[in-house]
Amino acid sequence: MTRPILLTIAAVALTALLGLAAFRSGGDAPADGDAFASEITLPEIVGQEVAVLTEAPNVPPPITRDHATRVVVEMETVELTKELADGVEYTFWTFGGDVPGPFVRVREGDLVEFHLANADDSTVPHNIDLHAVTGTGGGAEISLVVPGHETAFEFRAIKPGLYVYHCATAPVGLHVANGMYGLILVEPAEGLPAVDKEFYIMQSEFYTAGRFNEPGLQPFDLEKAVDEEPEYVVFNGRVGSMTGENALRASVGETVRMYVGNGGPNLTSSFHVIGEMFDRVYGEGGTAVNQGNVQTTGVPAGGSTIVEFLLDTPGRYTLVDHALFRAFNKGAVGILEVTGDEHPEILRSTPDA
Amino acid sequence: MTRLSTVLLSASALALAALVAARLGPTVEPPAGPDLGVVAEVPSAAQAPAEALPAEVPAVEMATVQGGVYRPLYQTATGVAEVEVAPFALAVRPVTNAEFLAFARAHPDWRRSRVRPLFAEDGYLGHWAGDLALGDAPPQAPVVNVSWFAARAYAEWAGKRLPTTDEWEFAASASATQADGRADPDYARTILARYSRPTPNPLPDAGQGDPNVWGVRDLHGLVWEWTDDVASALVTADSRQSRDANSRRYCAAGAVGASDFEDYAAFLRYGFRGGLEARFAVPNLGFRLAADA
Numbered sequence: 001m002t003r004p005i006l007l008t009i010a011a012v013a014l015t016a017l018l019g020l021a022a023f024r025s026g027g028d029a030p031a032d033g034d035a036f037a038s039e040i041t042l043p044e045i046v047g048q049e050v051a052v053l054t055e056a057p058n059v060p061p062p063i064t065r066d067h068a069t070r071v072v073v074e075m076e077t078v079e080l081t082k083e084l085a086d087g088v089e090y091t092f093w094t095f096g097g098d099v100p101g102p103f104v105r106v107r108e109g110d111l112v113e114f115h116l117a118n119a120d121d122s123t124v125p126h127n128i129d130l131h132a133v134t135g136t137g138g139g140a141e142i143s144l145v146v147p148g149h150e151t152a153f154e155f156r157a158i159k160p161g162l163y164v165y166h167c168a169t170a171p172v173g174l175h176v177a178n179g180m181y182g183l184i185l186v187e188p189a190e191g192l193p194a195v196d197k198e199f200y201i202m203q204s205e206f207y208t209a210g211r212f213n214e215p216g217l218q219p220f221d222l223e224k225a226v227d228e229e230p231e232y233v234v235f236n237g238r239v240g241s242m243t244g245e246n247a248l249r250a251s252v253g254e255t256v257r258m259y260v261g262n263g264g265p266n267l268t269s270s271f272h273v274i275g276e277m278f279d280r281v282y283g284e285g286g287t288a289v290n291q292g293n294v295q296t297t298g299v300p301a302g303g304s305t306i307v308e309f310l311l312d313t314p315g316r317y318t319l320v321d322h323a324l325f326r327a328f329n330k331g332a333v334g335i336l337e338v339t340g341d342e343h344p345e346i347l348r349s350t351p352d353a
Numbered sequence: 354m355t356r357l358s359t360v361l362l363s364a365s366a367l368a369l370a371a372l373v374a375a376r377l378g379p380t381v382e383p384p385a386g387p388d389l390g391v392v393a394e395v396p397s398a399a400q401a402p403a404e405a406l407p408a409e410v411p412a413v414e415m416a417t418v419q420g421g422v423y424r425p426l427y428q429t430a431t432g433v434a435e436v437e438v439a440p441f442a443l444a445v446r447p448v449t450n451a452e453f454l455a456f457a458r459a460h461p462d463w464r465r466s467r468v469r470p471l472f473a474e475d476g477y478l479g480h481w482a483g484d485l486a487l488g489d490a491p492p493q494a495p496v497v498n499v500s501w502f503a504a505r506a507y508a509e510w511a512g513k514r515l516p517t518t519d520e521w522e523f524a525a526s527a528s529a530t531q532a533d534g535r536a537d538p539d540y541a542r543t544i545l546a547r548y549s550r551p552t553p554n555p556l557p558d559a560g561q562g563d564p565n566v567w568g569v570r571d572l573h574g575l576v577w578e579w580t581d582d583v584a585s586a587l588v589t590a591d592s593r594q595s596r597d598a599n600s601r602r603y604c605a606a607g608a609v610g611a612s613d614f615e616d617y618a619a620f621l622r623y624g625f626r627g628g629l630e631a632r633f634a635v636p637n638l639g640f641r642l643a644a645d646a
């Protein structure tokens with residue numbers, strides 16, 4: 001059933017490519033010569049497993065399987081009131097009770113059996129659009145589920161990459177503004193290079209009636225959302241999700257990979273770690289390392305990036321959206337605490353020099 | 354079960370017919386057309402069930418809603434941008450648990466243990482303690498977990514009907530002082546704020562909300578409500594229409610077909626209706642009565 005459809009898509013894509021090539025008489029071909037596969041080969045599905053889902057900033061362990069399998073994902077949409085900042089409450093609409101929703105990790109070629117339940121005490125229906133899904137609405141159309149019900153669908157994870165998923169129920173902006181997004185990694189069949197630490201970070205905005213840090217339960221403000229003027233820009237769903245006791249931790253000499261998503265709903269992130277360069281960036285969450293030694297990488301709303309770096313020297317590294325008023329006035333700050341031996345040959349203070 | 358609901362979500366008459374066949378066996382004819390021929394099979398108020406207990410039809414105050422022109426959120430297939438709504442009567446509040454209990458007394462076929470699966474899924478009246486026992490469900494709170502079939506049967510028993518979606522939306526677009534309150538930003542803000550709260554358990558009593566200009570209460574923020582034509586839109590046999598109905602289920606449609614981009618509360622209601630099947634029992638979905646003026 002899916003295969004003929006995929007072939008059609010591939011054929012359309014190929015036609016589009018040929019058409020494009022006709023325009024490219026000047027010869028500035030795309031960097032990747034074999035951009036479109038003429039046929040997608042679906043691997044055989046062997047066995048079944050239940051997906052390990054993790055809460056940010058944690059990431060499920062790498063996939064060691066060398067074959068495709070049926071992966072069962074169980075998710076529940078939950079509406080709940082909790083803190084957006086100290087003393088500030090918000091009624092979040094969530095996947096799994098947290099913002100962002102759980103991190104899902106599957107392997108290229110896997111058949112994903114997705115169960116989406118909507119909690120009994122939900123006010124509104126929800127669904128899920130996974131950018132990892134090829135097909136109408138990314139699964140949204142077939143996953144709409146009213147309170148107290150459950151729905152299920154299957155998709156083939158045919159394209160590796162780091163993808164955003166989000167609720168796409170009307171009005172979609174509201175569902176996303178209330179916190180309904182997360183990341184799904186479709187790991188390439190050959191896997192990703194081994195690293196010591198992996199983290200899940202997702203930026204997003206909140207549009208509250210009250211100004212930043214105004215205490216109490218804050219309702220959503222539609223006008224601010226339409227005007228793209230958030231009161232909060234945060235990592236992982238609240239101010240302080242990765243500071244103080246919640247800081248990310250690693251050691252000198254370790255390699256770190258960050259899966260960075262942006263739920264939006266409106267702003268593009270200028271993701272930066274103060275005091276570090278990204279040794280390798282998989283731009284926009286795709287499969288190719290397309291740049292080294294990157295200071296700040298763009299993460300579009302509804303998009304992602306993967307960054308990797310080696311920790312050369314200890315310190316407190318601050319994660320920010322380098323659109324700086326978001327960081328210092330709206331909450332987009334996190335800390336990576338790196339311990340280990342000092343390396344004064346890399347950075348030291350020389351007051352007497 | 355999940356497979357079944359996936360099939361049902363395709364919301365075609367074909368699927369419904371297949372379900373009927375699957376549930377009732379090959380001897381039962383599938384329902385006829387796209388116009389909900391199945392309704393004819395719903396136990397009717399005219400029948401006199403053997404175990405029926407005497408129960409009076411509860412009286413409910415009906416408000417008169419003067420007619421007017423209403424602009425639906427989504428354009429219709431024929432491109433109609435405005436709908437003329439004739440004057441009609443609308444109950445000032447949704448039907449309560451106590452009232453629905455009277456109905457269940459009078460009509461054993463609509464009791465929890467007796468209702469046919471075709472007309473109500475598992476979870477029908479699931480917040481009650483039993484067939485004729487409310488348990489912790491407050492008597493004056495709106496009844497929920499009732500299917501569209503059950504809501505229609507109740508309305509027939511009460512000598513009334515469900516409001517159409519156009520009627521409901523027209524009445525709901527009124528503010529406290531105006532027939533069309535939608536231009537008032539406070540009106541929209543208040544409604545949105547009410548929608549963005551988890552459903553309280555137990556539900557508060559019906560009739561406590563502020564009346565709108567017609568004297569109708571609780572249209573926003575208490576429970577969602579069935580409308581007469583919401584389910585028929587979902588079981589149409591016409592594939593083009595069913596595709597339209599489906600397209601209302603997700604985001605793209607929300608941006609493409611809408612006539613009023615800022616009426617987010619209406620988007621929420623249309624989104625909700627798009628997820629319904631006529632046999633669904635939903636913990637925050639009830640109904641109210643309407644009648645011709």
Ligand SMILES: [Cu+2]
Pocket residue numbers: 093125126127167168169175180
């Ligand atoms: Cu949602």
